[in-house]
Amino acid sequence: MAQLLNLSRAARLLGLSRGILQQAIRDGRLASFDGMVSTGDLLAAFPDADLDSDPVFEKITKIREESFGKRVRERLLPDREVLSARLFEQSGELADLRHHLERYHGIVVSTLEKLRSRGYSDLADWLDQQLKEALVTGAPDRIEALEGYMRIFSANVKLVPSGREFFSEGTDTLLEAALRSGLALNYGCSSGNCGLCKARVVSGETRQVRHHDYLLSEAEKNSGFILACSHAAVSDVVLEALEASRPEDIPLQEIEARVKSVEPLGDFLVKLHLQCPRSSRMRFFAGQSAILEVGQVAKEYPISSCPCDDRNLEFHLPESDALARLEKGESVRVLGPYGKFVLEEDSGREPLFIVSNEGFSRVKGIVEHAVALDIYSTILLCRIGGTYLSNLCRSWEDALDNFVYVQAESLDALPDPQNRDVYLAGPTGFVMEVREKLIASGLQPERIFTP
Numbered sequence: 125m126a127q128l129l130n131l132s133r134a135a136r137l138l139g140l141s142r143g144i145l146q147q148a149i150r151d152g153r154l155a156s157f158d159g160m161v162s163t164g165d166l167l168a169a170f171p172d173a174d175l176d177s178d179p180v181f182e183k184i185t186k187i188r189e190e191s192f193g194k195r196v197r198e199r200l201l202p203d204r205e206v207l208s209a210r211l212f213e214q215s216g217e218l219a220d221l222r223h224h225l226e227r228y229h230g231i232v233v234s235t236l237e238k239l240r241s242r243g244y245s246d247l248a249d250w251l252d253q254q255l256k257e258a259l260v261t262g263a264p265d266r267i268e269a270l271e272g273y274m275r276i277f278s279a280n281v282k283l284v285p286s287g288r289e290f291f292s293e294g295t296d297t298l299l300e301a302a303l304r305s306g307l308a309l310n311y312g313c314s315s316g317n318c319g320l321c322k323a324r325v326v327s328g329e330t331r332q333v334r335h336h337d338y339l340l341s342e343a344e345k346n347s348g349f350i351l352a353c354s355h356a357a358v359s360d361v362v363l364e365a366l367e368a369s370r371p372e373d374i375p376l377q378e379i380e381a382r383v384k385s386v387e388p389l390g391d392f393l394v395k396l397h398l399q400c401p402r403s404s405r406m407r408f409f410a411g412q413s414a415i416l417e418v419g420q421v422a423k424e425y426p427i428s429s430c431p432c433d434d435r436n437l438e439f440h441l442p443e444s445d446a447l448a449r450l451e452k453g454e455s456v457r458v459l460g461p462y463g464k465f466v467l468e469e470d471s472g473r474e475p476l477f478i479v480s481n482e483g484f485s486r487v488k489g490i491v492e493h494a495v496a497l498d499i500y501s502t503i504l505l506c507r508i509g510g511t512y513l514s515n516l517c518r519s520w521e522d523a524l525d526n527f528v529y530v531q532a533e534s535l536d537a538l539p540d541p542q543n544r545d546v547y548l549a550g551p552t553g554f555v556m557e558v559r560e561k562l563i564a565s566g567l568q569p570e571r572i573f574t575p
């Protein structure tokens with residue numbers, strides 16, 4: 125019998141985004157029952173799925189290596205305690221299954237004996253033959269085997285009340301896994317001191333994998349509360365947790381960060397990589413800005429990295445700026461986050477980013493966030509003018525089935541914006557010109573977003 129999987133697990137098994145599967149359901153190519161899809165229907169709708177390669181690990185590794193760099197590359201294996209708990213759970217399921225099979229086998233054998241003793245030998249022979257054939261032709265279900273294997277490496281976490289889902293894998297805590305998946309769980313210190321990441325386990329099993337000083341009361345423990353920054357999921361989990369949904373939900377912060385590196389980017393820009401202290405990281409929405417302050421110099425810049433890595437912040441600065449001449453190890457005060465140029469995740473439309481020159485620094489984090497969210501069937505990025513980090517854009521296109529990169533020569537080559545939210549960034553003249561052009565083509569102004 126075909127197994128039912130939730131959409132997140134099904135997407136990971138096939139190495140596709142959830143957005144692509146959701147599109148197939150809307151098109152009527154894939155049946156779904158209460159948000160679940162059957163393994164049989166999945167293979168029928170996506171017959172070319174390459175289950176022999178490991179799409180999840182390959183893609184995640186490729187994106188992380190080429191796009192996010194070594195700092196986010198994770199060890200694949202979970203924490204030892206978590207791994208042994210998952211293996212123990214799976215052994216229990218197998219033992220249960222074997223016990224049932226043995227019972228059914230006993231029932232079948234005694235049924236055959238009874239049929240023969242009562243003169244129904246023909247029926248007994250037919251039943252015997254059917255069982256033998258079923259054993260010979262019963263090929264192992266490839267997708268179910270792969271799913272069982274992946275359960276050892278990752279657990280599915282569903283947040284309530286939002287219904288958003290993510291996978292907990294590697295040595296990630298629940299908080300790290302949620303951030304990496306583009307979700308804005310409530311938190312403060314990331315290191316077990318403030319209690320702001322408190323969440324309630326509604327079902328499933330979690331395990332403490334990091335030390336925390338914050339003390340949960342006995343009543344909280346008995347009600348299932350844990351700290352998301354120090355616990356990992358052992359099994360699939362439903363977690364009641366607070367999430368930020370608007371920029372106003374995130375408090376202003378002031379962090380003393382250190383310069384990790386300053387590298388030329390091309391197009392007269394440099395990349396400034398700042399690292400926050402482990403216990404004081406910058407919480408922000410992708411697309412927001414921060415003020416960088418060193419001595420008497422202070423200037424606001426877009427944060428070009430994704431909130432999925434809240435410790436490492438990336439800024440693209442004109443090489444003529446004073447802060448572009450910072451040295452490794454220097455201290456920088458970071459104030460923020462500011463701004464409302466963020467992804468409209470709940471609009472139900474797919475994103476189109478149109479940028480020029482350093483406008484890419486405004487959308488880079490949003491693109492990475494959109495990729496991490498895994499809810500879109502296509503993410504379109506169109507650059508007109510400015511080529512810095514174009515290799516990165518091409519690596520996204522290579523690694524992701526749902527990402528399209530267009531390097532356009534002129535405004536006449538803009539992609540069709542219908543059914544999309546359009547995010548514009550670049551010099552003011554460029555943004556105004558594109559905006560007018562889009563509105564003249566019939567796009568409603570409220571679907572165009574600018575910094």
Ligand code: FES
Pocket residue numbers: 311312313314315316317318319320321322338351352353354
């Ligand atoms: S974020 Fe502060 S205790 Fe978890």
